[in-house]
Amino acid sequence: MTTMENVIVLVNRIQRACTALGDHGGDAAGSLPTLWEALPSVAVVGGQSSGKSSVLESIVGRDFLPRGSGIVTRRPLVLQLHKTEEGVQEYAEFLHMPKRRFTDFGEGPLFSSDTRLLGVIMGVYCFEIGCLVGLPHVYSLVRKEIQDETDRLTGKTKQISPVPIHLSIYSPHVVNLTLIDLPGLTKVAIEGQPESIVEDIENMVRSYVDKPNCLILAISPANQDIATSDAIKLARDVDPTGERTFGVLTKLDLMDKGTNALDVLEGRSYRLQHPWVGIVNRSQADINRNVDMIVARRKEQEFFTSSPEYSHLASRMGSEYLAKLLSQQLEAAIRARIPSITSLINKTIDELESEMDHLGRPIASDAGAQLYLILELCRAFDKIFKEHLDGGRPGGDQIYGVFDNQLPSALRKLPFDRHLSLQNVKRVVSQADGYQPHLIAPEQGYRRLIESALNFFKGPAEASVDRVHFVLKELVRTSIGETQELKRFPTLQAELAAACYEALERFREDGRKTTLRLVDMEAAYLTVEFFRKLPQEVDKTGPGNPGTRTGNPPTPSDDRYTDAHFRRIATNVSSYIGMAKQLAVLLDEDPALMERRIQCFKRLELYKSARDEIDAVSWTR
Numbered sequence: 001m002t003t004m005e006n007v008i009v010l011v012n013r014i015q016r017a018c019t020a021l022g023d024h025g026g027d028a029a030g031s032l033p034t035l036w037e038a039l040p041s042v043a044v045v046g047g048q049s050s051g052k053s054s055v056l057e058s059i060v061g062r063d064f065l066p067r068g069s070g071i072v073t074r075r076p077l078v079l080q081l082h083k084t085e086e087g088v089q090e091y092a093e094f095l096h097m098p099k100r101r102f103t104d105f106g107e108g109p110l111f112s113s114d115t116r117l118l119g120v121i122m123g124v125y126c127f128e129i130g131c132l133v134g135l136p137h138v139y140s141l142v143r144k145e146i147q148d149e150t151d152r153l154t155g156k157t158k159q160i161s162p163v164p165i166h167l168s169i170y171s172p173h174v175v176n177l178t179l180i181d182l183p184g185l186t187k188v189a190i191e192g193q194p195e196s197i198v199e200d201i202e203n204m205v206r207s208y209v210d211k212p213n214c215l216i217l218a219i220s221p222a223n224q225d226i227a228t229s230d231a232i233k234l235a236r237d238v239d240p241t242g243e244r245t246f247g248v249l250t251k252l253d254l255m256d257k258g259t260n261a262l263d264v265l266e267g268r269s270y271r272l273q274h275p276w277v278g279i280v281n282r283s284q285a286d287i288n289r290n291v292d293m294i295v296a297r298r299k300e301q302e303f304f305t306s307s308p309e310y311s312h313l314a315s316r317m318g319s320e321y322l323a324k325l326l327s328q329q330l331e332a333a334i335r336a337r338i339p340s341i342t343s344l345i346n347k348t349i350d351e352l353e354s355e356m357d358h359l360g361r362p363i364a365s366d367a368g369a370q371l372y373l374i375l376e377l378c379r380a381f382d383k384i385f386k387e388h389l390d391g392g393r394p395g396g397d398q399i400y401g402v403f404d405n406q407l408p409s410a411l412r413k414l415p416f417d418r419h420l421s422l423q424n425v426k427r428v429v430s431q432a433d434g435y436q437p438h439l440i441a442p443e444q445g446y447r448r449l450i451e452s453a454l455n456f457f458k459g460p461a462e463a464s465v466d467r468v469h470f471v472l473k474e475l476v477r478t479s480i481g482e483t484q485e486l487k488r489f490p491t492l493q494a495e496l497a498a499a500c501y502e503a504l505e506r507f508r509e510d511g512r513k514t515t516l517r518l519v520d521m522e523a524a525y526l527t528v529e530f531f532r533k534l535p536q537e538v539d540k541t542g543p544g545n546p547g548t549r550t551g552n553p554p555t556p557s558d559d560r561y562t563d564a565h566f567r568r569i570a571t572n573v574s575s576y577i578g579m580a581k582q583l584a585v586l587l588d589e590d591p592a593l594m595e596r597r598i599q600c601f602k603r604l605e606l607y608k609s610a611r612d613e614i615d616a617v618s619w620t621r
């Protein structure tokens with residue numbers, strides 16, 4: 001492979017990468033770094049009707065730009081040439097209508113089979129004169145779309161717009177290059193144009209030719225004084241050394257009889273680093289008569305060779321020569337730019353990498369990788385949630401607080417005083433006894449008193465479950481917020497939260513049932529041991545105290561129905577309740593239990609969301 005081809009391959013690859021990444025240069029790429037702009041481009045600059053579009057077309061070798069007298073180019077046209085594989089049909093495509101391919105290249109094959117490339121000309125359609133078949137309507141639809149798209153933004157007025165039209169041509173006969181047709185520079189606003197138009201156009205043109213890798217085709221018509229050329233004035237401004245400026249003199253055929261442009265073409269009027277190139281484009285009459293490019297080029301060549309003034313310059317004049325000259329310059333320009341393009345790429349990669357680190361890595365498209373990612377994200381959440389419960393992060397201590405503080409203090413506030421008041425004890429015992437008062441101890445009375453006292457536990461126990469539930473819910477919310485990796489997946493965040501809340505809700509219900517069952521169990525089965533010990537303890541109270549004599553149960557006459565008897569019942573019930581309060585100890589295990597449950601549910605939810613994710617993927621396929 002020649003070095004030239006290598007250069008082309010490189011540009012091709014970069015360009016293809018740009019396209020794949022949606023990098024079209026300029027505004028289209030938004031604030032992201034753009035590589036397109038590092039690639040070579042050629043912009044045509046000149047006064048209105050100086051022949052810019054005509055020169056561009058003749059470099060490309062295709063008829064596709066709107067041309068005519070008056071102001072024709074009213075929006076920049078960014079023409080991107082893309083090289084395709086040999087044998088692929090060529091087509092044009094606009095960025096604003098990406099689905100539509102323009103293949104309106106006229107009748108018959110574009111190139112005859114023996115077409116040979118006139119050397120590989122960078123970014124330029126290369127063809128051998130005479131090989132092109134007649135194509136009167138070549139690109140007519142493309143031309144129409146350029147006109148229509150211009151009108152869409154500016155209306156059918158004389159207004160201009162800086163918003164470029166992007167046109168891509170895909171063909172095996174081009175190499176990658178951006179050519180830019182710009183609105184013509186003007187000195188005065190005409191009717192229907194705002195006063196600012198002169199400055200607006202200049203600024204717009206400048207924004208393109210300012211770029212160091214933009215070759216400037218400075219077009220001046222030969223039938224005007226070169227000293228007044230807008231193109232040269234602007235080019236001198238942005239490229240004072242003239243290394244990327246190419247002076248092009250059009251309309252040589254329209255010069256007054258007896259005058260010639262030799263002073264300009266031979267560099268005496270205005271010296272440039274690169275030699276001036278004289279051009280004879282098709283006149284408006286030629287265009288109207290559909291004179292095709294081949295014929296026009298032949299006529300142009302004849303003009304130079306047969307001209308007594310210009311024949312000595314004939315080999316360095318004309319569109320074909322300009323195309324070759326540009327190709328050489330472009331190659332040199334690219335070659336010179338390779339190191340800076342490479343460093344731009346590396347720098348951009350670094351910048352993007354660090355931004356990606358900040359934003360998070362891209363999401364893989366296959367289900368397996370997505371599952372993996374979701375698992376990773378859930379694991380990250382899991383870790384943080386665990387830290388909140390186990391310590392390291394705040395929150396878990398609140399659960400301990402519920403059992404250490406809130407529950408005992410709520411239990412302390414229970415109205416046992418009222419419940420075990422002498423009056424109430426008497427009432428309950430008597431009601432339990434019914435028509436036959438108890439003989440020794442009011443068995444039924446004890447049971448009812450204990451049962452209803454224990455029922456008081458239900459309130460605080462339920463409240464504790466609710467409180468723990470609330471703390472856990474808060475911890476889920478905090479943990480999701482603190483999981484950095486989840487930040488860019490709002491849907492997953494919401495799903496995860498919803499799954500956690502749903503599970504917590506279930507656990508709250510389970511917790512409540514279990515707690516109430518424990519209270520019920522406690523109330524349903526009284527610990528016999530406690531009561532068996534009672535007589536001995538009664539005995540310990542010593543003589544003189546009614547009903548405390550060893551081996552002599554109190555007789556109904558002494559204290560069976562005295563206040564002291566009922567007070568003792570109240571005391572006994574109260575100490576039994578005190579013993580049953582050990583429930584709190586049971587509940588104390590809950591944080592650990594809860595944590596275990598949370599672990600399980602998270603695992604479960606994780607698999608669930610993973611499954612949903614996989615489902616979603618398989619549905620969209």
Ligand SMILES: Nc1nc2c(ncn2[C@@H]2O[C@H](COP(=O)(O)OP(=O)(O)OP(=O)(O)O)[C@@H](O)[C@H]2O)c(=O)[nH]1
Nearest residue numbers: 048049050051052053054072073184251281283284
């Ligand atoms: N005879 C002759 N006519 C030319 C030549 N170059 C351009 N023209 C004619 O000049 C007119 C303007 O040419 P364009 O190529 O549209 O000029 P432009 O600079 O692109 O014009 P705007 O985009 O409107 O600024 C057309 O009618 C062309 O046919 C030339 O070398 N000789």
